[in-house]
Amino acid sequence: MRPELIKEVTYVPYSGNMAAAEAMRQINPDVVAAYPITPQTELMQFFADFVANGLVDTEYIPVESEHSAMSACVGAAAAGSRAMTATAGPGLAYMWEVLGIASGMRLPIVMTVVNRALSAPINIHGDQSDMMGARDQGWIMLFSENAEEQYDNLVQAFKIAEDERTRLPVMVGMDGFVISHAIERVRLLPDKAVEEFVGEPKVMYPLLDVDNPVTHGPVAMTDSYMEFKRQQREAMMEAYKVIREVGQQFEEAFGKKYEHVETYMIDDADYVLIIIGSTAGTAKYVINKLRKEKGIKVGLIKIRTYRPFPYYDVMDALEASNAKAVGVFDRAETFGAVGGPLYSDIATAMYLRGKTYPMVSFIYGLGGRDTNVHHIEEAVDKVMAKAAGKEVPLINYLNLNE
């Protein structure tokens, strides 16, 4: 029996990697197959320590690549066990082929992605190009603003993934270094409470049931492939409900609210910023500052669920505000398209609602480029200019040397 380490709610100074590893310890998955890559390495090291000291019952596979990490997770999940992994940037890119297999085979795998820039030039620092590059591979995608959210999102992930309505893998992203390596206050839940919340794995068609042999991953020709894909879309639509339900269950159990989007100072906001990840935290500070010092009413919509994309939630929040213009922040490029990936999603949301707002696209933080208070203030200036009908470039780079 593995020892019970945390018996009551405890506040600790943890990095994002520590928090994610702690969540993995408490979830106690059957199989973890992982390959080290900066800035995820530390997470894997923490987890390997848990294995080395008998703090988890996990069968740990230190594989020879990320491709094999996800391949082994597919095997382990199909076998009927609970499988987890973690990666970053190029590692996620290397997994790309198998990501679609995991979701296509409807396997509830859970993975932390420590968001890192993609090569070239090679760069180990944070941006969200990795997950944005994998966004059409059929995974449920959650993003965390800080270490505690990463922990909380992981605690919720298996309930989302294993639900009969979804049966889809979940990846939870946190910005490399800014979240993964920075120490901050994290609320840890008791081991028993997490165990109870996550519950026993919901297993379907396990490969290890030799009395009821199943074929996993057959060939689907032109007569059936499209139907599989249609069902995946259906599952993703269901995931929209399931994520919300699990968020509510989490709130009931642990008193902290999780929705598809988080809004901040939105109700009377004249200018709305839409951000994913750690920079939302900086934006909250800027919003307080501008409101206090200059009386400028800025609000924030933070995207937690990126896939399925919460179109309704974003629009409900925008419509509840007094938004005169919106600034959309992308920590990833979409070369040759307008704005970043989030910008496109927000434009779609507006179109679906039949209500458009003047929008400004901001590309920020690529390859770990600092985005501080001043840069967000600059962005607010541009959103205000746009609202005032002034000419503002469609795409704006923050903190770029030009």
Added chain:
Amino acid sequence: MAQQVKPSEIKVPPLKKLTNYPEKLAPGHRLCAGCGASIIIRQMYMVASALGYELIWANATGCVEVCTTVYPYTSWKSPWIHNAFENAAATISGVEAAYKALKRKGKLPTDKKVKFVALGGDGGTYDIGFQSFSGALERGHDFIYVCYDNEAYMNTGIQRSSATPKYANTTTQPVGSESLGKPQHKKWLPEVAAAHEIPYVAQVSPSHWKDLMEKFKKALLTEGPSFINAFTVCPRGWRTKEEEGMKVARLAVETNYWPLFEVENGKWRITHRPKNPKPLEEYLKIQGRFKHLFKPENQDKIKELQEEVNRRWEWLNKMEELTNREE
């Protein structure tokens, strides 16, 4: 899956009994007439049934995978998973790890003898799956990797692989006015597998089915990774007659082109020594893929290939001698 009885004490039953076991690879699959792969799989199944093992398969993309599981049908009466082309070994690693974890937690029946088998063609093993293959061997998972080696990417139309023999005609290194086919010799994968110092490596041919079954039995009873390289006739790719598959396979062995050997805990052993090895020419001349070598101007190429076969055979003999020397 530790066993109390020595492998030598466990016997593969006689043919008459073997053929009475229920077929676990159902007929109706779409493998070509004369394909060697299904014969090998059925021979392996017979041994598994005789020894009371349930096989759990991870199959790399390739002929067998494509032909046996066209949705909504499947030929497999065992648990079977296909993930991708290059990751059968990593996939079975995950399945085997899950087995260990769930067994430890008491979530699986204890009375079942199961063995994990990764199955891949030469493309999925020698080439694109090489890293995954090596990784799983090095980590020491309890599984058997079986490569059905038909010496090219046959599923997609005879493209060369690193298992293709020198001078074979393939569609990606075709014979032409400036080309005699593949310029390189075949990679010797069993040696590479043996270099991982895994407990068991063997090379087999379905023409010598007793030898094949004996080796698959050893692999089944081995704790840890085993590798079996199986000679797999491909009538389409080799341009051989469908009904001559076993003749081709037998000639491959009797010419020493495909020596039957095993490496058991580091000891190399030739398991079949042709009394009077036949000239390689006899093996080459019944295959369309080597047709161009029989033009008068290319006769020296046949000689070159014969010399390579001799060299490999000598090398194998030396390995046997070296690794079995009494200290």
